[in-house]
Amino acid sequence: MADDNALPGRALPGLPGPPPPGASALPPGTYDGTVVLVTGGGTGLGKAIAAEFARLGADLVIASRKEDRLKAARDELTALGGRVTAAICDIRDPDRVAEVFDAAGEAYGLPDVLVNNAAANFPVPAEDMSPGAWSAVVDTTLTGTFLMTREFGRRHLAAGTPGSIIDVGASYAWTGGPGFAHSAAAKAGVKSLVETLAVEWGPYGIQVNGLVPGLMPHGDMTAEIRGNLDRARGVHDQRPADDMAARQPALRVGLPRELGWAATFLASPYARFITGHTLVVDGANWQRRGVVSPPVTTVREQLGRDPFEPFKGCPRREGRGSPAGAEEAPADSPVGPARPKARPNRSAEPGAARDSGADGQ
Ligand SMILES: CCCCC/C=C/C(=O)SCCNC(=O)CCNC(=O)[C@H](O)C(C)(C)COP(=O)(O)OP(=O)(O)OC[C@H]1O[C@@H](n2cnc3c(N)ncnc32)[C@H](O)[C@@H]1OP(=O)(O)O
Ligand SMILES: NC(=O)C1=CN([C@@H]2O[C@H](COP(=O)(O)OP(=O)(O)OC[C@H]3O[C@@H](n4cnc5c(N)ncnc54)[C@H](OP(=O)(O)O)[C@@H]3O)[C@@H](O)[C@H]2O)C=CC1
Numbered sequence: 502m503a504d505d506n507a508l509p510g511r512a513l514p515g516l517p518g519p520p521p522p523g524a525s526a527l528p529p530g531t532y533d534g535t536v537v538l539v540t541g542g543g544t545g546l547g548k549a550i551a552a553e554f555a556r557l558g559a560d561l562v563i564a565s566r567k568e569d570r571l572k573a574a575r576d577e578l579t580a581l582g583g584r585v586t587a588a589i590c591d592i593r594d595p596d597r598v599a600e601v602f603d604a605a606g607e608a609y610g611l612p613d614v615l616v617n618n619a620a621a622n623f624p625v626p627a628e629d630m631s632p633g634a635w636s637a638v639v640d641t642t643l644t645g646t647f648l649m650t651r652e653f654g655r656r657h658l659a660a661g662t663p664g665s666i667i668d669v670g671a672s673y674a675w676t677g678g679p680g681f682a683h684s685a686a687a688k689a690g691v692k693s694l695v696e697t698l699a700v701e702w703g704p705y706g707i708q709v710n711g712l713v714p715g716l717m718p719h720g721d722m723t724a725e726i727r728g729n730l731d732r733a734r735g736v737h738d739q740r741p742a743d744d745m746a747a748r749q750p751a752l753r754v755g756l757p758r759e760l761g762w763a764a765t766f767l768a769s770p771y772a773r774f775i776t777g778h779t780l781v782v783d784g785a786n787w788q789r790r791g792v793v794s795p796p797v798t799t800v801r802e803q804l805g806r807d808p809f810e811p812f813k814g815c816p817r818r819e820g821r822g823s824p825a826g827a828e829e830a831p832a833d834s835p836v837g838p839a840r841p842k843a844r845p846n847r848s849a850e851p852g853a854a855r856d857s858g859a860d861g862q
Pocket of ligand 2: 540546565566593641671717
């Protein structure tokens, strides 16, 4: 598979680029006779992870909601060597999750490796986020990961067989993710699941690790996520790819196959004593701090949104704290007395900020 991004040049060298596509640190055939199930394996990083397992001999099951993308990826991945099954599945549906494991079992046998890669995400200020938006992201990213994991664990416990789980995370699980409150909370939950289940299921022979990509642009990114990255465009009057690279300590972005190589290592026989660990593949971007803190800008400003209209869309509280100060609820009302007017935008205040954007956290 071709690189999605050329590595842009710069006066400083940055971290060296990786070996070419098709290279592997593991012996050929490391995954011969092994079944690997990758959620979201039809696109982007999931497909790149699936590709590295396929090159090393694995049979694959790729699972997600959209048939057309799954079928295209199946054809692409089959060309790399192993057998590939595409399973339509919304990982939020526990019955469908069980059916996918049944189908995988009939085709190749119980998957030995589960890669929980599927996730949902879009940038939105927390104050604008509807319950449905919160649920769309948390139910997919955290609950879906749990449902897949539970099914895998139950079947291995019943069969008395070992297995390996890799959960794809994000570094804002540690730092918080302004503009991505739903996703950051979900990924923090995923990291906690890794640490909990590594202990709970270690005695049964099941490894559970996390794998965190840094900024790894690819052609399948949703318009929302791609748009977030393109916000930086023009700051240095450079091409977007150059600009993204200039914002990374490595002076380059990551390539999807670098994540694939890390995944194949973590599930391999050479990593049998590694469990409960989350491996970050991001060129140290998440640890970045400046000598001088950059000025604080609100998430609304960064997303180009108009000022927040207090309590818009919250009918029970209409009028409370609104700019007109209209219709205050009485003090004995179940919703309590009116609060003072919303505080003015404090974006111009100085403050300590991390020198890292939400780019590939
Ligand atoms: C650049 C920083 C990156 C940080 C690291 C993390 C990266 C990633 O996680 S990248 C992975 C991103 N990939 C995906 O998200 C792929 C799958 N995504 C989707 O299919 C859609 O984006 C989806 C999550 C919105 C689709 O889920 P679905 O269940 O189909 O949801 P609905 O379309 O029905 O919408 C539910 C709910 O959410 C509201 N909503 C949708 N988009 C936005 C938005 N951009 N901003 C605010 N709210 C949004 C939508 O209005 C619905 O709300 P209610 O109508 O109130 O129920
Ligand atoms: N790209 C990056 O720079 C970063 C990515 N990540 C993480 O890497 C992983 C992969 O991201 P990336 O490849 O960029 O994103 P993509 O949008 O390409 O992939 C997301 C995948 O999840 C699948 N999916 C979404 N919702 C569901 C669902 N309810 N049930 C089943 N499958 C679902 C999608 O397939 P379909 O629509 O067919 O269901 C899609 O294949 C995610 O966990 C993401 O959070 C973390 C940090 C940075």
